[in-house]
Amino acid sequence: MTELTSFIAGLPKAELHLHHVGSASPRIVAELAARHEGDSPVPADPAALADFFAFRDFAHFIEVYLKVVDLIRDDEDVRMLTYEIGRELARQQVRYAELTITPYSSVKRGIPAPAFCAAIEDARRGAAADFGVDLRWCFDIPGEAGLPAAEETLRIALEEKPDGLISFGLGGPELGVPRSQFKPYFDRARAAGLRSVPHAGETTGPETIWAALQDLGAERIGHGIAAAQDAQLMAYLAEREIPLEVCPTSNVRTRAVAGLDEHPLATLIRAGVPVSINSDDPPMFGTTLEEEYAVAARLLGLDAHGVAGLARAAVTQSFLEPAGKAALLAEIDEYAASNVA
Ligand SMILES: O=c1[nH]cnc2c1ncn2[C@@H]1O[C@H](CO)[C@@H](O)[C@H]1O
Numbered sequence: 001m002t003e004l005t006s007f008i009a010g011l012p013k014a015e016l017h018l019h020h021v022g023s024a025s026p027r028i029v030a031e032l033a034a035r036h037e038g039d040s041p042v043p044a045d046p047a048a049l050a051d052f053f054a055f056r057d058f059a060h061f062i063e064v065y066l067k068v069v070d071l072i073r074d075d076e077d078v079r080m081l082t083y084e085i086g087r088e089l090a091r092q093q094v095r096y097a098e099l100t101i102t103p104y105s106s107v108k109r110g111i112p113a114p115a116f117c118a119a120i121e122d123a124r125r126g127a128a129a130d131f132g133v134d135l136r137w138c139f140d141i142p143g144e145a146g147l148p149a150a151e152e153t154l155r156i157a158l159e160e161k162p163d164g165l166i167s168f169g170l171g172g173p174e175l176g177v178p179r180s181q182f183k184p185y186f187d188r189a190r191a192a193g194l195r196s197v198p199h200a201g202e203t204t205g206p207e208t209i210w211a212a213l214q215d216l217g218a219e220r221i222g223h224g225i226a227a228a229q230d231a232q233l234m235a236y237l238a239e240r241e242i243p244l245e246v247c248p249t250s251n252v253r254t255r256a257v258a259g260l261d262e263h264p265l266a267t268l269i270r271a272g273v274p275v276s277i278n279s280d281d282p283p284m285f286g287t288t289l290e291e292e293y294a295v296a297a298r299l300l301g302l303d304a305h306g307v308a309g310l311a312r313a314a315v316t317q318s319f320l321e322p323a324g325k326a327a328l329l330a331e332i333d334e335y336a337a338s339n340v341a
Contacts, residue, residue, distance in 0.1 A: 007304045007339055008293045012331045013094045014314040015278055015289055017222055017245035019171070020101040021069050022281025023085045026050075029283070032071040032081075042067050053284045058203045058254045062144065062173055065284070069105045078106065078119035086127025086135060092290050095328055096320050098197075100138045100169055100222075103156045104149045117160040124164045136319065137162060138197055140169030141185065143177040150185040158192055166319045169222065170198035170212075179211040186216040195219050195319050197245070201226030203256050206233045213242070220245055220317060225256070227273060228264030238272035243317040247280035248295045249287040265299050276314040308336040 024032070026046035033044035043052055055061040072078060082099075089097050101120065107113050120137065127133045139157045141150045157165060168189035170182055179200060186196050199222035200212035206226050210233065212218040224244035227233045237244070246265055251257045257264070268275055277296045279289045287295075297307050315328045 004297060004304060004307065005290070005294055008290050008297075008307055009093070010335065010339065011093060011293070011308060011311050012328060012335055013092065013289060013293075013311045014276075014318050014320070014328065015089065015094050015097040016220070016276045016314055016318055017247055017278035017280055018085075018097055018099055018289075019281050020082065020085070020099055021072060021105075022065060022284055023088070023099075024068060024071075024081055025084065025088060025283045028081055028084050029068060029071065032073075032077055035077070036071060036073060040067065040071055042071055049283075050286065053286065055254055058256060059173060061254045061284075065281070066105070068284075069102075070109065072106055072111070073109070075111055075115040075119040078111065078116055079123050082120050082123030082135075083126050086123065086131045086133045089133045089135075089289075090127075090131035092288060094133060094289060095331070096134045096136075096315070096318060096324065098136045098138055098167065098318065100140050100171065102140055102142050102153075102171065104145060104152045105142055107152065107156065108145075113156045113160055117156070117162040121162050121164065134320070134324070135164060136166045137164045138167040138169045139165060139194075140171045140199075141182060143170055143172035143174070143182075143199075145172070146177070147181060150182050154185045154188055157189060157194065165194070167195040167197045169196075170200075170216070171222070172199075174200065174202060174204040174208050179208060180215040183215045190217055197222060199223055202251070203254070206230035209233060218242065223247060223251070223256075225251060225264050225268070228267040228271075231271070234268065234271035234273050237274070241274050243274035243276060243313075244268060245278050246275050246296075247278045248292060248299065249285050250280035253285040260295060260299065263299060265296065269300060274313065274317055276317050277310050278314075304340045305336065308332055308340070 026049045030046045033042045124135045196217045198212045201209040202223035
């Protein structure tokens with residue numbers, strides 16, 4: 001392990017773009033597949049999962065993702081998955097994470113919304129007590145399921161209102177799924193005090209990001225890497241300090257970019273766009289948040305101070321309360337002061 005990777009390993013972090021089902025580790029997926037032996041194409045052998053998590057393109061990634069969603073059959077599966085995500089985050093010194101959860105996909109598969117929300121809240125309390133990880137929820141609309149999914153996601157958000165719920169998002173494919181159709185749902189979610197964090201500019205161009213800003217009141221953008229194609233958009237994001245939740249390896253594994261050396265992260269940083277570094281669906285992309293920090297350090301030529309700056313940026317851009325932000329920023333600074341030669 002190099003000096004920088006060991007510095008990253010111990011660095012207190014925050015993660016802002018992490019998907020619930022996408023974070024199911026090979027062990028958890030194998031355990032869920034074994035629970036539902038025989039009626040799932042998902043391999044119950046963790047070693048076979050690496051091949052299963054190889055994607056021809058983004059559409060194929062979503063297809064595989066939904067096969068793993070099918071493994072989540074009851075509230076006990078939800079509770080176990082969510083609690084284990086807390087364990088994995090603590091292993092990486094993540095103190096605070098905003099987890100993107102898609103209640104529609106599980107409720108549609110027969111898990112009642114109240115039981116779903118009780119399970120994630122049990123896990124949130126357990127992760128805080130057992131692992132010292134503060135989990136919050138973003139409820140997102142699976143875009144491919146369109147307006148019925150938007151309606152149901154908003155209804156669950158407003159009627160169940162789990163304690164950890166802080167934001168409202170939009171995931172899934174962007175191609176053929178215009179952001180503008182979801183404006184009424186984002187208007188109502190924002191009116192109820194939820195923060196707006198839709199995906200945009202992951203697999204389509206800057207126009208999708210403009211739409212997320214203008215139609216959905218986006219306060220942060222999921223991915224948003226297409227902003228690098230539009231200097232005016234980057235200037236707009238920089239001036240208004242609207243952050244992008246960048247997930248470098250995800251973009252390579254879903255074929256959104258050809259390779260890490262073609263990733264626009266450095267262009268975005270040079271233009272002054274606020275950026276956080278995230279892992280998105282780490283087991284599916286064969287990565288971890290620690291690894292994403294190492295990738296960003298390589299792409300941006302960062303030393304330990306620069307890497308500590310990545311952690312500070314994620315905390316600053318988070319929806320954590322001011323006192324929590326101040327405490328976590330102080331912890332990061334203390335760690336950097338004690339561990340940077
Ligand atoms: O990188 C991603 N981009 C867009 N959607 C994603 C990504 N990772 C996971 N999801 C999830 O895919 C589902 C589609 O129905 C949604 O639940 C979304 O949260």
